Amino acid sequence: MNCKGKVALVTGASRGIGRAVALKLSHMGAYVYINYVQNKAAAQETLRKVTDGGGEGRICRFDVSDFNESRTALKNIVDEKGRIDILINNAGISNDGLIVRIKEDDWNRIIDTNLKGVFNCCRATARYMIKQRRGRIVNITSIVAETGNAGQSHYAAAKAGIIGLTKSLAKELGSRNICVNAVAPGFIETDMTASLSDGDRESVRNLIPLERLGTPEDVAGVVAFLVSEEASYITGQIIRVNGGLYM
Numbered sequence: 001m002n003c004k005g006k007v008a009l010v011t012g013a014s015r016g017i018g019r020a021v022a023l024k025l026s027h028m029g030a031y032v033y034i035n036y037v038q039n040k041a042a043a044q045e046t047l048r049k050v051t052d053g054g055g056e057g058r059i060c061r062f063d064v065s066d067f068n069e070s071r072t073a074l075k076n077i078v079d080e081k082g083r084i085d086i087l088i089n090n091a092g093i094s095n096d097g098l099i100v101r102i103k104e105d106d107w108n109r110i111i112d113t114n115l116k117g118v119f120n121c122c123r124a125t126a127r128y129m130i131k132q133r134r135g136r137i138v139n140i141t142s143i144v145a146e147t148g149n150a151g152q153s154h155y156a157a158a159k160a161g162i163i164g165l166t167k168s169l170a171k172e173l174g175s176r177n178i179c180v181n182a183v184a185p186g187f188i189e190t191d192m193t194a195s196l197s198d199g200d201r202e203s204v205r206n207l208i209p210l211e212r213l214g215t216p217e218d219v220a221g222v223v224a225f226l227v228s229e230e231a232s233y234i235t236g237q238i239i240r241v242n243g244g245l246y247m
């Protein structure tokens with residue numbers, strides 16, 4: 001799988017799944033923009049790993065939940081590199097709570113980052129990809145978009161929204177040779193799941209046919225396939241990467 005000469009933006013690439021995706025795409029030859037919102041040191045560490053592996057890229061701070069910041073960031077990328085070939089909408093946050101405890105601000109923050117953030121970046125990128133008549137967009141949703149999860153109503157609603165957004169954009173942009181897909185991870189070992197107690201971790205593990213939690217690299221491999229030439233006839237799909245936890 002080859003991405004030589006391609007320009008990619010990975011949102012939320014300072015840590016976790018986004019970092020693994022940025023590394024994988026850079027190994028495939030893409031120039032990678034490593035987005036983050038507050039953790040500059042971690043983003044720099046991702047960039048260091050990219051360059052240590054012989055790849056190229058730069059860090060790029062903006063808040064995906066901010067329409068204007070997202071638009072400006074994409075304009076700067078295209079001004080600098082002349083194009084944007086690959087957009088990976090990975091940035092996301094969680095803040096678990098039962099419905100009676102979720103404050104309006106909690107709801108808004110989850111929806112603004114996890115769903116509106118995907119809209120903001122797709123909106124800002126689509127015009128360039130349409131002009132290029134080529135592009136690949138991969139949106140990171142979640143297993144809970146399809147299963148639901150007690151304590152994650154806002155997060156699951158945002159992630160389910162990403163599925164509708166993905167399928168609609170696949171229909172809208174297909175004639176311009178732009179493929180839009182989503183990847184739905186199960187339980188992946190990152191900062192987001194680090195607060196699970198050992199007991200909860202064991203309970204989840206017992207439900208997974210492959211008997212382990214996933215790694216960021218498990219997800220990155222699938223994202224890499226979706227942006228490759230080998231996947232050029234795949235669009236509008238939701239690819240589950242969950243060890244068989246939901247099928």
Ligand code: NAP
Nearest residue numbers: 012014016017036037038039063064091092142188190192
């Ligand atoms: P993570 O380790 O917590 O990393 C989150 C990343 O998102 C960080 O790079 C963070 O940047 C960035 N981010 C957060 N808010 C942002 C904003 N407003 N603008 C720009 N960047 C922002 O998360 P992860 O586990 O790798 O998750 C990555 C994606 O996979 C998320 O969409 C998550 O919902 C999804 N997912 C994760 C799992 C799982 O089990 N881990 C399962 C299903 C789906 P800073 O470092 O600057 O804060």
